[in-house]
Amino acid sequence: MEVLKPDATGIYVAAHQATAAIEEAIEAEVPLIVAVAEHIPLHDMIRVRTFQYLMNEELENILITTHLDTCYVKDADHVKAWVGGDILPGTTIKDGLQVLVEDEDTEAIALIGEIGGEAEIEAADWIKNYRARTEKPKPIAALIGGIEAVPGRIMGHAGAFVLPGEPSAHDKIQALRAANCAIVNHPSRFGPVLKSMLAGSTPSGHGVASPSSGADFQRREIHTAIRRPSPRTAMGYTQQARSIYLTESTAFDLLRQRGLPVADSASALDEGRLLAVTVNRSTRNPCVIASSPADGSGRKPTRFDYDYGVGSKDLNMSAIASRLGLDSSNNDVISLLRTIVSDLITLFAEKEAYLLETQLIASKNKNSEIVIASARFGFDDAAHRSSKRQADIQALRDTSVEDAAEVEVEKDGIVYVKLPNGKGEREIANIGTLVNGAGLAMNTVDALADVGGRAANFLDTGGKATSETVKKSFEVILKDPRVKCIFVNIFGGLTLGDMIARGVIMAFRDLEMTVPVVVRIRGSNEKEGQQIIAESGLPLFAFDDFDEAAKKAMELANATN
Incomplete structure (x- = not known):
């Protein structure tokens, strides 16, 4: 060295x-x-x-x-920067933007973000400053995935979920628009939009919101952290890759083992005070999050970062108590709160959690009495899978409260999330989706909603999908009786288009499928894949264009209702 x-x-x-x-x-x-x-x-x-x-x-x-988990690649036509979708990425979108604006060959920038963290908000602030200090700034178009994501669920990528106090997909879209970015609803629109911006024109058309127009296509069913489901619902416990959620009763047992006060009932949850231990993705530090019942939806929870090696020692308990709406001048309150916070921080580190979320209630008669009324605990499965640690936490998983179909395909590396119907009687989620890559899978669900369709599921086959994986994916999708059409949306990178096409045909024949299938294959070996589909003699519908494919999927799904 x-x-x-x-x-x-x-x-x-x-x-x-x-x-x-x-x-x-x-x-x-x-x-x-x-x-x-x-x-x-x-x-x-x-x-x-x-x-x-x-x-x-x-x-x-x-x-x-x-x-x-970051990579910069420059070839003859493009400079690409991948930041990665982990909970704690090493670099940020701002780092990628800095590389791209300094690269002389880069004329325009396509930014793809998603739910989870605040990197896109920070990027929007960076873009504002960049535009203010640059005479001829490069045009930037952006897309945010996860608008239709189920609140409280991890959507494929390890970091694709919203922690308490983090911005929603809608918040990120608004911030990027305010930074004078054009917003698109699907990656296929980046080319035409950026070409228009380079020519000095204002981009327009379906699925496009120019910097000066409203992003109406991205306003549907916006979910925020405040509206995520109650931790008491079974939905909150469904597992994803790299996560283990415990049932609330099991979480309460962990708390009782540490001598922490747990409520006998949740009768006062409406007055609950949010107290959580998790990661501040902006500072990359562990933190305590606190908010009071009086906040409603108008004020974000406050984060209190702490030193991982020191724990709760240097935390300002009076400030946390005040933020919780507790009496910060009451020594008994501070003492009990310190015990709760300290034990949660210890549990967070010892058992390698990524979220310990609780609701506290305080006695109206005795202000010094504080109990934990609800608990939603998530742990990092990678600690066990990669390093063989935390076997005791792994053993606490209760698959009986999870969706059986989601559990079944987990062993095949498939991330499957069943999505709810819409609020209206006719808003039935009837289009099954089969996609390779979590980001594209999220965006496929979002883009279908933009054109009036409703996906019945999120399904990520993984970046290295095989023909057998495709067959397994069809099997799990078909277990949902709502599905009247399956939309296969594949972008070939590591996954080859011809291999996916063979998987589709194998599944169609082996499973004796009667549900129509719309296939969109782009990328590596796309022509070969499209040819295989066209020559199969099966009732499969192949398309290049996303809008045409989505329109056909909706037509077929609604025709069989």
């Missing part, structure tokens, strides 16, 4: 070995560390951050940055 003095290092090791490798590179004072964060346990990454900050203090003038 002393001789070579490298500028950067790439770390490509198994997830359970990655933390030690990253820390070794930090100790060696390598200024840029690139690592794949997939499957690395969340708390390992928090520890890496803590270790990095400690080393920065010791090294004084040495600037160490870690760029995790």
Whole structure:
């Protein structure tokens, strides 16, 4: 190291070995560390951050940055920056934007974001400043996925969910519009929109909101953290890749084991005070979140960051009590609150949680009495799968309260989430969706809603889908009796279009399907895939254009009602 003095290092090791490798590179004072964060346990990454900050203090003038689950690629036509969808990404959208605006060959920028965290809000602020200081700023168009996501659920990507106090998809769209970005509702619209902006024209058309127009197509069924389902519903406990949710009764047992006060009933939940321990994705620190019943929907919960290695020691309990609407001058209240917060922080670290969300109620007669009235606990499954830790938490999972179909396909690497019907009698979720990649799967559900359709499910086959995976996906979709048509939307990168086409045909024949299937294949081997579909002799409908495919899927689904 002393001789070579490298500028950067790439770390490509198994997830359970990655933390030690990253820390070794930090100790060696390598200024840029690139690592794949997939499957690395969340708390390992928090520890890496803590270790990095400690080393920065010791090294004084040495600037160490870690760029995790991020990739920059430049080819003949494009410069691409992937930030990644983990809970704690190493770089941000702002970092990617900085690279793109400084690249001389980049003329316009397409920004794709999603629910979870505040990176898109921070990017919007950055874009505003960029436009203010730049004589001829590059045009930027943006898309936000997850508008139709089920509140409280993780939509494929490990970080694709909204924590208490985080902005909704609608908030992100509004912020980007305010930063003078055009908004699109599907990736296929980026090309025409950016071409129009480069020509000096105002982009328009279906699924497009120019910076000066309303983003009406993205306003449907907007979900916020405040409107997510009660933790007492079974929906709140359904598992996703990289997450384990415990039933409330099991969460209460964990609290009682630590001697914490738990309410006998939830009769006063309307007056509950939110107290949670999770991760502040903006600062990349663990934090306590607090809000009072008086806040309603007009005030965001407050975050109180703390040092992972120190725990609750340096937290201002009086400030947390005030934010909860408790008497911060009452020593008994502060003492009991400190006990609750300290034990939650200890549980968060010891059992590698990513969210410990509780509702507190205070006695109206005795203001010093505080009890926990509800609990929603989520733990990082990667700690067990990658590093064989937390087997006791894994054993607490109760699959009997989960959707059987979702549990069944989990072992095949398929992320399947059943979506609800709309509010109207005729708003039946009758279009099954089969998509490769969580971001595209979220966007497919959103874009269908924009044209008046309603997806019955979110389904991500994974980036490395096989013909057998496609067949398994069809099987689980067909278990939903609401499904009258299946929309297959595939973008081939690692997944080859011809392989997907063969999987569709195999499933259609083996499962003796009668439900019509609309197939849109783009990307690697798309022509071969489309040809296989066209020559199959089966009632399959192949399209290049998303709008045409979506229109056909709606037509077929509604024709059989």
